[in-house]
Amino acid sequence: MSMNPNEAVTAGVMAGEDAHGELLESIVVVARAFFDAKAASITLLDEKAGELVFEAVSGEGSDTLPGTRFPADSGVAGFVASAGQSLVLDDVSKDPRFARDLAEGTGYVPKALIAAPLLRGEDVLGVLSVLDRNDETRFGLKQMGLLELFAHQAACAVGVVQAARDARGSLDGGGEMAAISRLAGNLAGADQERREAALRLIDALADLTS
Amino acid sequence: MLPDPLPAQSLLAGDVPGISRASAWPHEISRDWALGGSTGAGVKVCVLDSGVDPNHPVVGGIEEAVVVESDDEGTPFVREDGESGDLFGHGTACAGIIRKIAPDCEIASCRVLGTDNRGNGAIMAAGLKWAIESGYRVINMSLSTTRHDLSALLHDLVDDAWYRRTVIFASAHNRSVTSYPWRFSSVFSVGSHEEEDPLSFYSNPDPPVEFFAKGVDLEVAWLNGATISSAGNSFATAHLSGIAALVLSRHPDLSSNELKNVLHLISDNTEVSTEVPT
Numbered sequence: 001m002s003m004n005p006n007e008a009v010t011a012g013v014m015a016g017e018d019a020h021g022e023l024l025e026s027i028v029v030v031a032r033a034f035f036d037a038k039a040a041s042i043t044l045l046d047e048k049a050g051e052l053v054f055e056a057v058s059g060e061g062s063d064t065l066p067g068t069r070f071p072a073d074s075g076v077a078g079f080v081a082s083a084g085q086s087l088v089l090d091d092v093s094k095d096p097r098f099a100r101d102l103a104e105g106t107g108y109v110p111k112a113l114i115a116a117p118l119l120r121g122e123d124v125l126g127v128l129s130v131l132d133r134n135d136e137t138r139f140g141l142k143q144m145g146l147l148e149l150f151a152h153q154a155a156c157a158v159g160v161v162q163a164a165r166d167a168r169g170s171l172d173g174g175g176e177m178a179a180i181s182r183l184a185g186n187l188a189g190a191d192q193e194r195r196e197a198a199l200r201l202i203d204a205l206a207d208l209t210s
Numbered sequence: 211m212l213p214d215p216l217p218a219q220s221l222l223a224g225d226v227p228g229i230s231r232a233s234a235w236p237h238e239i240s241r242d243w244a245l246g247g248s249t250g251a252g253v254k255v256c257v258l259d260s261g262v263d264p265n266h267p268v269v270g271g272i273e274e275a276v277v278v279e280s281d282d283e284g285t286p287f288v289r290e291d292g293e294s295g296d297l298f299g300h301g302t303a304c305a306g307i308i309r310k311i312a313p314d315c316e317i318a319s320c321r322v323l324g325t326d327n328r329g330n331g332a333i334m335a336a337g338l339k340w341a342i343e344s345g346y347r348v349i350n351m352s353l354s355t356t357r358h359d360l361s362a363l364l365h366d367l368v369d370d371a372w373y374r375r376t377v378i379f380a381s382a383h384n385r386s387v388t389s390y391p392w393r394f395s396s397v398f399s400v401g402s403h404e405e406e407d408p409l410s411f412y413s414n415p416d417p418p419v420e421f422f423a424k425g426v427d428l429e430v431a432w433l434n435g436a437t438i439s440s441a442g443n444s445f446a447t448a449h450l451s452g453i454a455a456l457v458l459s460r461h462p463d464l465s466s467n468e469l470k471n472v473l474h475l476i477s478d479n480t481e482v483s484t485e486v487p488t
Contacts, residue, residue: 073324079260079298082323082330083353083444084389085381087300088426090439112439119387122356140426140441141402145384 020161024056024154027128031150032058035143037130039108041065042118042154044126045072045081052077052127060108060131076115077127084124086116086148088139114139116147118155125158127151232463238482239475250312250455252462256346257308257448258337259301259353261294262319268306268431274318278337286336288320297324299432303440304352304448306431311408311452312459318346323353331355335363338378338391342371347458350451352381352444354389364391372396372466377458379451381443382419393418398454398470402426402446411450413477421473423449 024042032040039059043052052072054065072078080087090112110131118125128151133139170178183202187195236243254273264272277291296302296319305317322337323330334355341349349371355364368391371378380392382399392399395418402425403412411423425446432438450473457472458464464472474480 073297075298079300079323082260082298083300084356084387085353085444086384086442087444088441092438119356122358124356138427138439141384141404144442148384 020157021056023157025058027150027154027157028056028058031128031130031147034146034150035114035130035139036134038132038134039110040128040130042126042128043077043081044118044158045124052081055126064107076113077129080115080117080127081124084117084119086114086144088112088114088141088144090138111136112139114143114147116144116151118151118158120155120159125155125162128154233461239472241476244472244476245453245456245460248312248456248460250315250452250459253312253315253348253455253458254318254346255308255312255315255348255350255451255455256318256320256341256344257301257305258320258322258334258341258349258351259296259304260298260323261291261296261301261321262305262317263295263299263302263431263433263435264319265295266302266306266431266435268309268437269302269317270309270313272305272319273316275321276319276337276340277321278333278340280333284332286333288336288340291319291321294321296433297321299438300352300444303430303432303445304350304451306437307408307428307445307448308350308452308455311449312455315348315452315455315459318344331357331360335360335367338364338367338371342367342374342376345374346376348451348454349376349378350448351378351391352447354380354383354392356387356389358388361390365394367391368394368396375464375466377454377466377469379447379454381447384443396466398450398473400443400447400450402441402443408449409453410478411453411473412479413474420470421450421477422446423453425449 028040028042037059039057039061041057042055044055046053050072051069053069054067057065072081076087076089092110092113112133113129113131115127115129117127128147130147187198190198262269262272262275264275275291276288277294278286278288280286301319301321305319308315308317320337320341322334334353338349338351368378377398379398379400382392382401383389391397399418399420401419401422403422404426405424408424411421414420414422423446425443426441428440428445429437430440430445454469457469
């Protein structure tokens, strides 16, 4: 028996979630390797909670940070998400509050970092950050431009998954799509006679409402 | 038959008011004429950002601080900001750069970042409106919004500012992001160059980014009285805001249009060529 639309969309979303997770992981791994850095991470904005959530981490913190949250109105990533502007910082440990907050929150205090917003259409979806180059050379404008290219890739991946999640949400809700989804699900399990009768009724409804 | 009445915006030739100038335009606009010896005195600059730490030694005090927030219905409103200072450090960094370049200018802070990520485009627009209506001569906005529904409002605001002689310096996006208001022609849009001289800047022959100012290897003011090394178009924008304050201090009667011309003419890559263009 074929999947009903609800199951098909759910399966699509789940596959999309897996591919999305892999793609974000891949982006931070490649970004870290590309910049020869000690760590790279993607944080996504949870607008309702007003927080940024670590979604993918490579290098320092990769075993502890994924899933952890911090307020979106503080820190360098918070600024980048809030302003939609990329930022390069060196010697961030000179700011005692910055260093303490990071040390307490992540267990790792970087010396330098570069961060770019994940921009998708009109929205800032999150932040891509790269921390500390192994050769300790400074991040500059060239690195910022390159990081923004990586951030664009990540934003595309996040955007696709969020669209799939929205589609799944519309099937679960109380609106027209949810009603049609339930009907289609019932039809998929009905015998041939009932199914054909129901389809004639649906055609009539379509004529009536057109 | 009587002719149609003149539209309200028209004047008969004899009624056009005269314009008196404090100084004549020289035959050649030089840096020395534009900003030589200037300290930015008398020029009011508003930093539209994450707030400014008024106690940071590099900033050296500010004249006024407000914050823009949203009420329960999401409508932005402006109130005095007596305590929060700077939430991120970024606004303090911009103010510190402006202070270094134009030590005697008057700096104000309008905090539009940090309270509500969802509403920040509308909050930014409300802050910009406040700064324009408050009569600030220079507005530094090292930020932008990608919200297309705000583009018409922002366009109206920056055009209004242009005619009020309020000049807006806004950071450009490096990547081809459609964001506002930096791409509007009545804004002075700024990207970065990598040279050392903080007073060095370039005029871009291929806009919409119109100018490039110092944006790398910067020691900028940050939270808790610290200074950190940083880079980005945000800080290039603050450099050019400071340079504009220098020019406007020496030549306070410049219109927005004239200031943009002066900056173009004294930029590092503008020179008189004897070759006839083909």
